[in-house]
Amino acid sequence: MRITVVGDVLLDVDLSGEATRLCPDAPVPVVDVADVRRRAGGAGLVARMLVQDGHPVTLVTVLSDDDASLALEGALAGVRVVSGPSRARTPVKTRVRAGRHPVVRVDEGCERPEVPAATAGMLRALNQAEVIIVADYGRGVAANPEIRGVLEARAAEIPIVWDPHPSGAVPVPGVTVVTPNLSEAAKAAEAGTGTPAAIAAVGKTLLDNWQSQAVLVTMGEQGGLLSQRHAPPMTIPAPRTEVTDPCGAGDRLAASLAVHLGAGRSLDGAAELAISEAAAFLGAGGVASLPDRHRPVWHHSHEEDALDLARRVRANGGTVVATGGCFDLLHAGHARTLAAARDLGDCLIVCLNSDESVRRIKGEQRPIVGQQDRAELLLALACVDAVLVFGEDTPEACLESLRPDVWVKGGDYRASDLPEAGLIESWGGRCVTVPFHQARSTSVLADALAKVS
Template sequence: MTTLSAGENTPNGEDLAGQRGLEEWLPRRLAAIGPAVTVVGDAMLDGWWSGTIERLCREAPAPVVDIGQRSFAPGGAANTAVNLAALGAKVRLVGVVGCDRAGAELLRQLEEAGVDTAYVCRVPDLTTTTKTRISSGGQLLLRFDESAGRIPTAALAASAVSLPEVLQNQDAVVICDYGAGFLSGPVKSTLVTALAGRPASLLAVVDAHDPRSWAALRPDLATPNAKEAAELLGLKLSASAGRPAVVVEHRQELLRATGAAAVVVTLDREGAILLPASGDVHRTWAKPVAEKQASGAGDTFVAALTLGRAASLPLTTSVDLAQAAADIVVRRPGTSVCSTDDLGQHLASFADTALDAGELARRIGRHRAAGQRIVLTNGCFDVLHRGHTRYLNQAKQLGDILVVALNSDDSVRALKGRDRPINTVTDRAAVVGALSCVDYVTVFDTPTPVPLIEQLRPEIYAKGGDYSPEMLTEARAVERYGGTVAILDYVADVSTTAVVKRIRHGGGAVPVEST
């Protein structure tokens, strides 16, 4: 597996962002590493046709759409491949297309995107799988699909024969099985055999409608969406029934069903849940939008997740990166791609996220009027580590909107000494604001956050478990207006002071979980 060069991983594996500035460094560095990734699976062409409706047809009360625009984009495994290429990976695609216009268009776009198509089998008389969506006025009206039906045995056999060679010297393989028929018979059996004794440096990711069929592969990651996870569990997952909690409750069943070392369940508007075989559960929060015509965000998520892990980023960091990439494409109509520049600009947008107290109070007022509960926490958050990320994820789950108040640089110096903070408040705000669980960041320069608490009046005030309510002067301020003080888990032996000490004294990394 390709790794970050010496000195670029942080001491505890979790505070990469805090060391260099995630928003300006990480996407470019991943692209420079350029892991080699093979995508194997069901390649498709997505069509997006739009037009106007001014009449109904005479034969039935059905609208007539006068098509004004046609566009096409790689879909399915092909979409995963172009997203990986756009993020800087060196990508090969293994699949089949027909010798038809759709197949030619798909290959053209793949090659234009920098994807190696030498192992895409061109099959005469085969219909390239195409999914065409018809819309008008921003409203999706209809989708019609064309598919190959049964893929010739000779085409599957030819692809299977090439797999052992294709997988040589790769950092990752992504299996995209959408039930279109390519990943069956000889292709599947050859893949399982070739990857059964794979080296630890070769990451195996399964993105399948039915991950159970790949459990024998023992993949490193399986990435079911909410519907697929529900089918694995034999449950109905309703968005109104607390899907994240249900997924976490059934962690072991999902791990057993997929055979994976870790499962990442994507929950569209509710973000994603990382369920590792060992270590803490990790959640991301999506930035939902009203766009109803976006497609393929799951492919983008898998691509960014794979890229991060193939470059040896911690699993939690890779999941956060994947969520950021998905948040980008879900804001765009059609099937789109997240590039290195897109990701860098998106993360850089958090650099100026710190709001003054007045503007923050106005925004909180709107959230409260909508019935949302406000959670406030505060701290230095100087060199971000896994204790911070675990704590902030727990704080988010106490309410709807999480506000993080950062000590100013002068305040940190007063608390920690003249050699702190390591990172300026601008950098600290950018890193904390980039976490999917954080909604707002502000800065306070008073000895305690009591003035801010009295101005914002959060329903819940959260602090880490190394504090007690009796120790917090701010607890009395919260209780005066009827708020609640929540004391969260404390991660023993993990602190910014300890991290800085290891850096300065050359202690090196300490063993951590893979998450």
């Protein structure tokens, strides 16, 4: 099942610690921060949830060119990202927690930007999807006319779950189900929701206004109310659960709903399962319970032999990640790809083409920088733990010796299409792609240098 998530991405930062005293100059708690976690939020959170569940996912979005975006791309490692450029800052939402209890949230860069452009790759990914989730966070991706045109056309062919936002775009006609929460539904319908009858009326109004096949109004601990055409409203209760932080509940519900619809379940059955799974997610701690991206630190020297490092990390239960390439004229695109790769495991080993190998592949004028300097520059990056130079045209022999658990490449293609995929999978490894930055390449940098030399 090819699941595509389309929408706006945010960077969520969690600062967690204990509050045991009040600030001396104001009656507010002092939180001694013991843990800092950075997560993909918005559409990125939906995509990460699905990847965690074992589903192959494509995320269609736009990315900025700032420090927060770099952190966000690392948090999206393992997700196939097809992105266009954003002309706005990456939104950052920082939550401070004392124990499991939220204390305050600080938002940065959340001003509403212009509607971003859609690239051909973004539209192609939507046309290739078998299930689509629209995670609209009000920053314009779901308002793009070309994206909306594709979504409206695909609504007649595949399940589409639309998770709306108060300041977002109106859902396109024909989508399978729209999932507003109670306050979003009341605002969209411009009506009260004080009684079950009033909520049912709101659901009917939104069904008519949005021209969707169904509307599922989520009501927190009260479950949800499903309105469909030619059927009476259906109340779906939620299992009893203790909730300390409702953050991410709507994302969890949309993700589960899409999976069950894609598997062929009826809308009624999919909605019941999704509400139950969203409740279980909150009962387990919500977003705070998502896997910790922190990794143990492996103390070693950059000069340590790559094969020895791999053996030692694996012997201690760690995950060995490898990537490869020429890395001639190291640039920001390389740095971002390497940082995202390192976040997938406990060490990152770069398989580096030798000078002779680069020359055979790219011509007599390359490499521009010799292999010793290229290796030294790579090792200067905090995310690179070791470099293994190979002289062949392809890294197969190098990989056979290294046997990484994860092989990472940057690019806009499926991990299964990588030429090394069969070899990596032969020992139980997996191939992963991370975002590729078209505007940043060695060739572009070399051409620019030629003009000023």
